[in-house]
Amino acid sequence: MGWIHVALGIVACLLLYTSGKWVAFWAAVIVLVGLFWTYGVMHNYATESAKRRSTFRGGFYDFTERDIDVVPDSIARLNLILAITSFGLLVYGVYTKFWS
Numbered sequence: 001m002g003w004i005h006v007a008l009g010i011v012a013c014l015l016l017y018t019s020g021k022w023v024a025f026w027a028a029v030i031v032l033v034g035l036f037w038t039y040g041v042m043h044n045y046a047t048e049s050a051k052r053r054s055t056f057r058g059g060f061y062d063f064t065e066r067d068i069d070v071v072p073d074s075i076a077r078l079n080l081i082l083a084i085t086s087f088g089l090l091v092y093g094v095y096t097k098f099w100s
Contacts, residue, residue, distance in 0.1 A: 002039070005083040008090050009035050015093030024096075028089045031082050038079035045071045 009032035016025035046063045049070040050056045 005079075005086060006032065006035050006039060009086040012086055012090035012093045015097045016089065019093065019096040021093075021096050024089060024092060028086070028093070031086045031089060034082045035079065035086060038075055038082060041075050042071045042079060045075075
């Protein structure tokens with residue numbers, strides 16, 4: 001889904017680490033690793049598809065809709081689930097840090 005979810009996962013890890021919620025912190029670390037991995041896999045699929053185009057310039061986001069459709073749905077679904085989980089952990093981290 002993108003770098004924004006990885007960044008939010010990092011913030012969630014930092015908030016949970018400083019609040020001392022160790023189980024939630026390690027869960028956030030695992031989710032963050034999963035987010036980063038799935039984002040990389042999706043990007044690799046799209047890049048390999050884009051390299052077959054004659055108009056590919058080599059840019060980091062030089063993808064067409066056809067290139068993105070090559071990404072397996074299972075990886076995209078896993079990334080979405082991890083992103084939602086990361087957001088939930090971020091909300092929990094904000095709550096534990098500032099309101100409990």
